[in-house]
Amino acid sequence: MKTTKILHAALFSLFLMSASVFANDNVDESYEKALIAFQNNAYPAAIIHLKNIIQQNPAHMPSRVLMAQILINQGNGAAAEVELNRAKEGKVDNDRLITLYGKAYILQGKYDEALDIAVLGQRNPQIESELLLIRGQAYIGKKQYQLADRVFISLLGLQPNNQFALLGRAQIALQESQVDDALNYIDLSLNNSQPFINGWILKSKILHRLGDRKGALLAIDEALLIDEKHLSARLTKAMLHLEVQEYQQALPHVDYILNEIPNEPRAGYLKAIINASLPREDGSSPTDDKSKLTEVIATLAAVPPEVMKTTPDYYFLAGLTNFQFGNLNDAHRYLTNYLNYVEFDIDTVRMIASIEIEQGQLDSARYLLQKTNLARPNNPDILTLLGVTYLQLGESEKAQFYFEKVVDSYPNSTVGVSNLARSKMQSGDYIAAIETLSAIKDNEVNGVQIKLLLIDAYQNTKNYPLAINITKSLLAEFPNDSFLQQRIGTLYGLNGQLTEAKSAFEKSVKLDPNNITSMVHLGRMDNIAGKSDKALAYLQNKLTLFPKNTLLMTEIADTYLFKNDIDNALTWLQKAYAQEPNNFYVISKLSRILVNQGKLEEAVDLLDVYIGSNPKDPEGLLTLSELYQQQNKHQQAILVLRDYVEKSRNKAQALIVLAKAQLLAKDSVAAEKSYTQAMIADDTYLPAYLGLVNLTIKNKNEDFSLSLIASIAELTQSSSLTDVLTGDLYLSLNDTKKSIDYYKKSLQNSDQKQAVLGLYRSYKQSNNIRKAIEPLKKWLVKYPDDMLVGIALADSYKGSTLLKKSSEYYGLLLEKYGPLPILLNNAASVEFALGNKVEAKAYAEQAYGYLPENVTIIDTLAWIKSRMGERDQAIALFRVALTKDYDNAEIKYHIAATLYALDRKTEAKKYLTEAVDSQQQYPEKPEAIALLTSW
Incomplete structure (x- = not known):
């Protein structure tokens, strides 16, 4: 049986992988040692371990993240930012990085960057609280104290005893000369079993301001009892001693700071004062030191020139x-x-x-x-x-007034009015487009242009037969027009009429031997037919006639790609780029091939140069944003897309792209705003309504969702679609009785895949998954090649404790579709539940071999390893998974159970608490709750 062969292949791949697994043992062991050192505040020891790991494996992302945490704790925000950038390039989950970035920016005084990144969203309460804190600290840095205070009040509403928020309010009260309030907030923060050192430092500074030097020294001594290595506490104590000319007492603290951070400016300033004030050992005058002091003072006192x-x-x-x-x-x-x-x-x-x-x-x-x-x-x-x-x-009336004034200012602008008509046609308003075109006083703009614009519109909406009919009517008027023959050839090709397409392109080239586009299409048709050598010979022959034509060069490059000859493809694209460095068609192809070769930075640089030279062209911005997203640089992508929206003619479509990018960055508030703006830009644009309603459904906003669904019903006149959306809404609200009713209602009107899968999810959520089996089987009778529904059926068998049936069905799916990672992963879970641990591990290893970056697959493999006693390897895998999906409650439960088995109970309890407190639902949550209760 084919399944047996797949299993044998999996076991063989497991054997091959074992060498690399053992090679990683040292890295994983070193990481655990680094983590233990970090938890014990032994930062130098942790850094040594981490540097060894990174030298051995620069792509070990948990080490990068931990290194950033240590650097932040040491106050080195710039170095932490470097490590975070590398972690982002390694596709570490943004939820894991966002608060660390915020803290690194605060340390560097990059307050605007901190505010830009600390955007509130739909993350877990702990992350949202930390983001609030970062925003408050940034506002303090920008001296926007009222905004900061509002943020801290919001944070205290979530966490009434949050020491950071209390200290933030103390700082603000101090700025407003409300010293008693400031001390009250600090004392509240210090009324804690583990008071933060910063509370004592701030109290010391306030008491110093009040003239209570003794109280200030006592407070700073309390701080140093918590952490004698704390640089800010040492700096504060040194300043208190210097104020009363106790230079010898201040010197050890200053020297300690400079030993840790040699270029720390404030410590350097204090050292200069000490050196200038203490007598030298040889009794000579400290003239040189005074000159150094003068330089330090001048540097610190300097302000930017006017x-x-x-x-x-x-x-x-x-x-x-x-x-x-x-x-x-x-x-x-x-x-x-x-x-x-x-x-x-x-x-x-x-x-x-x-x-x-x-x-x-x-x-x-x-x-x-x-x-x-x-x-x-x-x-x-x-x-x-x-x-x-x-x-x-x-x-809207005032808006129309100003738009009409724009048209009135340039009444004969064919380009302007044509663009307006084109935008109307893209929204489906053909009558308004024709009226706009007819309004132009220039009689040269006639029915021909209207037909050409309609051809574009029908082609964009994939209504090829209508486009072909209009083109035929134009060819009846202009039978010898090479361009029209080219257009109808393209439309025939898109409509699958390849013989007619080839004939039209040949006529086009015969009518105009200079029609490069038709030549390219002829070459492309040979490529599609599998005749790449013929295509290459044809295109290279034409290039001898047009030696500088970049369109021919790029098509030759594409032909080499058909032949899987990457080097020659890149060479020809570079030749085309040398001819036309501002041709976006060339730029897009060249950037794509650079990305495929793993040269993302080169592709980004290429697009940056193009955008700088062509600031009004939005397409370069769209491609650049996609590259940033591939690098996990979501904030950069969003900044680029804001510019893209500004420059795009189709605002609604551009805003949808921006909204999707904001969702990738987990900024649902901004995404909701972008969807709303898209609806304002075009109130008939269905993707805007669908995007927004899916978001409001996810956010469980019942009233707003129902209002949007009613609008979608008016736009589409489709009861099936609106029933599906209503089912999705009630499923998100955990009202599975209503969701099941709406999904069934939708399926009565038409076959809706979203509805049958919605039924499956509803039955699963209501712990009644056995009822999903029949609707899924019925669907698969009509659509036997629907793999997603097949997976849902196999999972329904598993959820109904029909494990053998589930296993057999996954076997059939593997035979039919091959060893796809999702099938292997799911089959691994079923086989483990059946007690077939060796087979389960083999499937999981094979899935991991195909998709080592996929969080679900990593978790499956790690959980199997954990329960088979390979806990150290499991821990290493869990840590990688959490760098990619930091808020995944199920993984936190799995790592907690594994750590507990390794007798690392403190860390285990931390993860288990987070897994239980999470709003996320996962199959083993009852077990997680029971385990935490037992602890």
Whole structure:
């Protein structure tokens, strides 16, 4: 039987993998030692272990993350950021990194970056609390104390005894000279079994301000009792001694700091004072030391020169640069300063208004644009932005007024009106598009252009027969037009009429021997037919006639890709790029092949150069954002996509792309805003409604979801779709009785795969999964090749304790679809439950061999290893999984049970508590709760 062969192959791959597993044993053992050292605050020892690991295996991401944690605890934010960037490149889960990034930014004084990354979302309460804390600290750093206080109050609402929030409120009270309040907050924070050292340090500073030097020294001594190595505490004590000229007492503390961080500026300053004040051993004058002191004082006292004030153009350049890079807050500040010198500058107003619209400051944007329009009337950019502003304010009549004024300013612009018509057609409003085109006074714009635009629209909506009919009507008028023959050839190809397509392309080239596009299509058709050598000979022959044509060069590169000749493909793309470095078609292909070769940074650099040279082209931004997402750099991708939205003609579609990126970054609040803006931009754009309703369903917002579903019903006139969505809503609300009713209702009207899978999930959630078996089997009779429903049926057998049936069905799926990782992984769980541990492990190892980055597959393999006694290997795998999905409660339960078996009970209890406290549901949660209760 084929399943036996698969199992043998799995066992053989397990044998081959064993060498690499044993090779990793030293790394895993060293990591555990580093972790234990970290937990005991033995940072130098932990760093030694981690450096050894990273030298041996630079891709060991748990070590990168732990190194960043240690560096943050040591106050070295810059070095921590370097490690975090490497962890991000290694695709460590953003939930694991986001708070560490925030802390690293705070340490470096990068407060805007901290605010940008510490965006609240739908993460677990602990992460959200830490993000609130980071935001509060950043606001304090920016001296925005009221905002900081609001954040700390919110945090205390979640965690009334949060020491950090109490200390934050103390800092703010101190800034407002409310010293008694500050001391009260600090004393509340210190009323804890393990008070934070920062509370004592801050209390020392307040008592010092009150003139209670003795109390200040006692407080700082309490801090040093907690951690004698704490640099800030030592610095504070040194300053207290220096104030009363106790230089000898201050010196050990300063020397200790400089020994740890040689270039620490404040300690350097204090050292200079000490050196300048203490007599030298030889009795000579400390002149040199005084000169050094002078330099230190000059450096610390220096303020940035007033260059910007005397040369206002620098404000504009700084604003423009920040705007282009997406640093909107800095850009707004610089541009506002520039506007004080050059009032109503159009470019400046345009950027400021765009930023304010982006940030939702619509009244401010409207006021600025109205003032500018009065001073410099009828500028199309200003009028357009006014239209956009009113549109987002919901005042559609005023928005239309300004948009019409833009058209009135350029009534004969064929390009402008054609673009408007094209956007209307993309939304399906063909009548309005034709009316817009007919309104142009230029008689040269006639029915021919309308038909060409309609052909584009029908092609984009995959309505190829209608597009072909319109093209045929044009060919009846212009039978010798090479371009029309090319167009109908393309449409025939898309419609699967390959013989007609080839004939049309041949006619096109015969009518115009210079029609490169038709030549390329002919070569492409040979490639599709498996005749790559014929295609290559044809295209290279044409290149001798057009030796600098980049379209032919890129098609030759594609032909080499068909032949799997990567080196030659790259060579030809580089030749094309040398000819046309600003051709995005070439850029996109070249960046794609660089990515396939693992040269992500080169691809990013390539696109950066292109975007810099073509700032108005949005396509480069879209491709760049995709590359950032591949590198797990979600915030950079979002910044790029904000620019993409700004520059895109189809705002609704662009906003959907932005929303999906924000969801990848787990910023559901921003995603909801983007979906809403897409609906405002085009109130008939179905993907915007579907994206938003899926988000509101996930967030369990019943009223809003039902309202959106009603709107979708009006748009689609499809009761099946709306019934499915309503079923999804009630399933998310755990009302499985209603969800089952709606899914059944949907299936009565039409075959909806989402509905039959929804039934399966509903029965599973209501612990009645056996009832899912019949609907799934019925579906598979009609659609026997539906693998997802097949997997659901196998899982239903498992959930119904029909383990042998489940095992047999997974065997059939493996025979039919081959050793797909998802099938191997699921089969591994079933075989283990049946007691077939060797087979289970073999399946899990094979799945892991195919997808070693997949969290579910890692967890399955690790959990099997754990229960088979291979706990050290299991722990190493669990730690990797948690770097990729930090908030996964099921993995935390598994690692807790494994650690407990290794007698590491403190760490085990931490993970188990988090697994039980999580809102996530997973099959073993009752066992997790019982285990925690027993502990």
